[in-house]
Amino acid sequence: MKGLGCLMGSSLGYPGRMIRPVTFYLVVFFMVSSMGYPSRRSAMDLDAxxxxxxxxxxxxxxxxxxxxxQNYTTLLLEDEKGILYVGARGAxxxxxxxxxxxxxHQTMDWKASPEKRAECLxxxxxxxxxCYNxxxxxxxxxxxxxxxxxxxxxxxxxxxxxxxKLMPxxxxxxGKEKCPYDPSxxxxxxxVDGSLYTATRYEFRSQPDIRRSLYQRxxxxxxxxxHxxxxxxxxxSVLVRESMSSLVGDDDKIYYFFTERAGEESTSIFDKNQLPRVARVARVCKxxxxGKKILQRKWxxxxxxxxxxxxxxxxxxKDVYSLDGGNWHSTVxxxxxxxxxxxxxxEVSAICRYNISEVQAAFEGTYMEYQDSSRKWSQYNGEIPEPRPGSCITDRARKSGYxxxxxxxxxxxDFIKLHxxxxxEVKPADGDPLLVKKNIIYTQIAIDRVRALDGQEYDxxxxxxxxGWIHKAVIVGSTVHIIEELQVFRVAQPVENLIISKQQKSLYVGSQSGVLQLPLATCERYISCFDCILARDPYCGWDGVSCRELAGILDRTLLSQDVLHGNMGCWNDSTQATSTQKNRTVLRGDDVLLPCEQASNLAQATWLVNGTEVLAEDGQGRFHLGVDGLLVTDTQxxxxxxxxxxxxxxxxxxxxATYALTVLPEQLVPQFLPTVPQPSWHAASYAYGDMKFIYIAVITVLGGLCLVLSVVLLYVSCLQKRRGKYSLGVPQTSSVELQTVSSNCIGKGGQEDEDLDTYPDGCLQIIPGEATTVTSPLKEVPPVPPPPPPPLPAEFTNGISTLPNMLRKMNGNSYMLLRQNEEPCTSPLYNSFTEELSKILEKRKHTQLVEKLDESSV
Structure with missing residues (x-):
């Protein structure tokens, strides 16, 4: 269906970073140096x-x-009744x-009429x-x-x-006084208590406003x-019941959170017509x-x-979420x-936490005043009338007759109108942001307070x-530990709303394409004790066999959990997931890749070879440590x-991971390759066991061939010069016929097949005498392909076939291996030469890691 867009497409990546101009950094430096940056921790410390x-x-x-x-963005959860109401576009x-x-489920269609849509157009x-509802x-x-x-x-x-009934x-x-015209x-x-408190830009070109309607004035x-x-x-907007247990007879308050243009910033590096936007918190009394004559029908x-x-x-x-521990004094x-x-x-996002006491302190502090002469806002140092402007009616005001x-x-x-x-300003708790993330835009936030095994409550x-991602994090002290990041939509789209259900242990996600229901805890994802403890998930604990959700366990005495430090509780190594040993067999001088996938982005891979730790550089550069594996080059x-x-x-x-690596000597190669009949002189050379003789013989034959070719070419050149011109395609009376054979010499057909016994070298025939023009048998008889060699044993692999999937994680480098494309030839001389040449090239095919990701150099 159309609404099931949350199941379509695929997008794993995060938005790309734009190039930062030099002027931007100069502006940042100027702002930070001139206005100050009160954070005591660096941006690196604040990131996670x-x-x-x-x-x-x-x-x-x-x-x-x-x-x-479409646009399932308005959510209302009634947890006790087990109902989630969803307001979408037209329903x-x-x-x-x-x-x-x-x-x-029940559905109430509520679409805009054709007449209203026509007026909208x-x-x-x-x-x-x-033009929808x-x-x-x-x-x-x-x-x-x-x-x-x-x-x-x-x-x-x-x-x-x-x-x-849920019927229209x-x-x-x-709704002009209660709802915006523009859906964006x-x-x-x-x-609240029967009255509707809303805040938006209501009418078509109106100013933004905070309004109260329905049953109250x-x-x-x-x-x-x-303004x-x-x-x-x-x-x-958040309701805080400050009248409950109030010693001064205070009133309940509604706090509004918004972003607006900073009117107090009249002189800065920015254009006055482009005032910077800042975050605000405002409050009104319920x-x-x-007023009676002044501020009639106004706050x-x-x-x-x-x-x-x-x-x-x-x-x-972007978003605000409030929590209290059963008492409004603990509201954050x-x-x-x-x-x-x-x-x-x-692109930078930050998470800050504010205590209600800090917000109250700001509203009980000094006012600002707009100076017409300087056309700027400044601190007001004059006399403040009684009762205090902007405060709610308290017992003290009532005693004075108000x-x-x-x-x-x-x-x-009058003072309220002008001030x-x-x-x-309202400063964050501890004076610092909890989290600062680069290249991420956080659009929504929801908080659940969980009691852990240590008796403490963690947010x-x-x-x-x-x-379309969800980051699940836990606040430990003044820092944030991000437990996991989840890609909840195939198609990249903003998360528009988040609602937590304590009753259903679920997180509801509203978006343009649909609504998702996710579990708050997925403890079964952690398969070992170390995994469960390192996650630092307040929902999960290790029971000795598996990682389980605490909410379903009555007896927690045998459970292990360490949210505070994340490394205590696993004393028995047998609780770890056992690693199956894998066998790898390679030839001497070859390369081998041993994968080691890390489930955690915070884990660092450490390799031991026969009990000795592998360093980043082993002196000869043959061990290359990567995030997902170990690359061994030029194995010995x-x-x-x-x-x-x-x-x-x-x-x-x-x-x-555990591997048993076996490096074979090069002499064992022929037992895995198809056997080819060798001539008597070749067999004798192996009988003598003197490999140097083979190299000398190959070099001698090649040198002799080169000498013969040079003489023939010189003779042909002199002959043509004597005639004064070249004759192309005309048989000569005194010439030499050169028959070159391609890399695949088997099955040429015709005369060539018949002459294989006569000319045992097979691949290159030099025939003195006159050449006759004959029709190439290749045009008449199709070549017969040679039978493929039998495959190598399954364990005879060096892991290079898995390389393309591993390249992007190997220390940020990638590489390519060159292989000699070999095809068998019937000539023993050619076979031995190709074999030896392949060995030489095989030793030179080793990889070089390049600096840039996903690029290769040959």
Whole structure:
């Protein structure tokens, strides 16, 4: 089906890097040196390599849902009921959260009418992407109904949906105040205690806005004289119940996360009309009623602050996820960032963590003020009216007679209008990003808090990328360990949404082509104790036989796990996966490749030859260590023995592969090759056992042939000069006939076959006398191909046949081997010469590693 795009195509690669101009580096240097880079750790320390890479074809326990719709990007999980609601383009689905691919789902079609689509086209919109009904909001309203809003071909509509029937209602309401026109516009929405809190650019050419609608008084952000929001793109909104157990009688707050143009950056290296985009966090109070005369139907509690992540200074917010440990005081926000448009020549993502206390501190700090004279924002050092502008109504305000925002004095409301921006920025916890990844764009983030065997709770991050991968990582202290990276789509496409189900132990992935359901843990992937421990996966533990998920085990006393260090718990070597010994037999002087595939990207291969470790350079350059194998060139008899490959990682060592290598002397070659009758003089030479005689005989014969050819050519040249011209194709009365025989001399047919007994050399016949013109028998009798030689024994291989698959991982180098193309000849002289020549060429065919990947030099 069309919706099953998550099962089509193939794309394993990551986006390529663009060439960085020199000016870019100068700009980065200027920014970092002038503004400072507060991170205490280097970018190398902040980066992390995924331990394992799982390609799409290697995924297990993955379920996929797709239908006639597209853009499955709005997800609502009701974990207790086991239902996953999906808002797509033109439809809403109700899926079984246990197995979204079981086929038992409900569908509500909600497509834009032909009339609205025609109006959308008249507005100049795209009929392939924009002139549809994209469901952007899907929230639980009450026990029986959902509330949904869609763009409806640039004419937003909202509706109430009965969850028992999931049928399209007969009545819709205008959604211009609740939903964006443009389906690509940043948007976030929450229903809190019956009121709808949304943030986006609503109407067609309107300013971005944070609004409250439905059952409470409608509120908006202020537009004049200063815009509270400057070309904002909203990412997420989070409710924090700060009224619970509050000692000051505080109110609940809704926090908004977005990216906007930095109005405070009025003088910089950037064009004033192209102000850099920065990340922000804003907040409003849930029970805000607006002002009575000033700021009527406007927020009186709106404040915003800079959200800093330091990569290097200007960041674009992509997604935010919040966690709390059952108490709002422990609330933390995880945010994903990328570089803004000024750094478009570079792809960098970062993950930062923020404590709620740091956010509160920023909003309780100093304000900023816009100076008309200098046309810039600066720190406000004047007097601050009471009660504090932008704060919620607390017990202290009530004691002073301010029971709601409409009771606030005009001085407070005027101050709020002109001072929406805070001076202090919200810094990440520990002052540093948790993770900085190059050449990756993180689009979505979801967090699960897991209690490990050591009793500590670890936050497990699921990060969606812009090309269809999921990075699973665990936070250990102030660092991130990426457990694995998963290619979840054949066709590269952005991960649009991530939802975690604790009940189903599943991760739901929303995308353009469909919805995926992945298990949170795949412990069975780790086949040994070392593998299980090194993974540092809080979901998994080793029980002595296999790696198992902790959630299904009641008695955990016999389990081993080490999330903190990743190298403790495996004391018995027998728990490792045993490696089967493989036999390799090669000829002396040949090359052999011994593969050693490393399952972990963090492991380093170590080779032992007869108990002695192989160094990177053995002095003669005959051992070449690669990521996936050991290349031995110009093998000698003393190279025979046992070769063992170990994987070293984080202080642990595990056996991966074992080979028994046998190097044979060259004299053993004939027993594997077809026997050819040898002439008496050739047999006698072997009987004497003097190989030097063969070489001398071959050289003598070749020298004699060359001498005869030279004399004949000289004679023909003199004869032609005496006649004054060359005669081509005319028989001469006094000439020499040269019959050259190709490399395949067997089965020529005709006269040549008959003369083989007469001329035992067979391959080259020199016949004095007159040559007669005859028709070549080759045109009449087709040549008979010689019988192929019998194949070599199966173990008689040097592994070179596997080379093409290994080249790209052999220390970043690749190579090509030259082979002599030999074909048998009936002449013993030719046979011996070819044999010896092949041996010489065989010794010179050895590989040279080149510097560039996937390139070969001959």
């Amino acid at each position: 390599t995924p331990r394992m890479t799982i390609a799409y074809n290697d995924l297990s326990s993955v379920r996929c849902f797709g239908s006639h719709a 809403i689905f109700s899926l079984n959260a246990t197995n979204i691919a079981d086929g038992f 008249k507005k100049g919109k795209n009929n392939k992407t924009e 994209h469901v952007r909001l899907l929230q639980r309203l009450n026990a029986t109904h959902l509330y949904a809003c869609g763009t409806y071909a640039f004419h937003p509509l909202c509706t109430y949906i009965d969850t028992n 209602p007969s009545v819709f309401e205008e 516009r940043g948007y976030t929405g929450l229903i 409608i509120l908006k952000t202020e537009e004049s004289p200063l 509270w929001l400057n070309d904002a793109e909203f990412v997420a 029970n805000d009623l607006g 009186t509690s709106f404040m915003k602050a800079r959200l800093a992540c330091y990569i290097p200074y200007y960041e674009v917010l 926000f995880y945010a994903t960032f990328t570089l803004s448009a000024q750094w478009r020549s570079m 029971n709601s925002s409409q009771d606030l004095p005009n001085s407070v409301l 929406p921006l805070m001076y202090e 497990v991050l699921f990060l969606g990328t812009g090309n 008899l003393e190279f025979s023995g046992e070769y063992q490959c170990y994987a070293k990682e984080n202080g642990l060592q595990a056996l991966v």
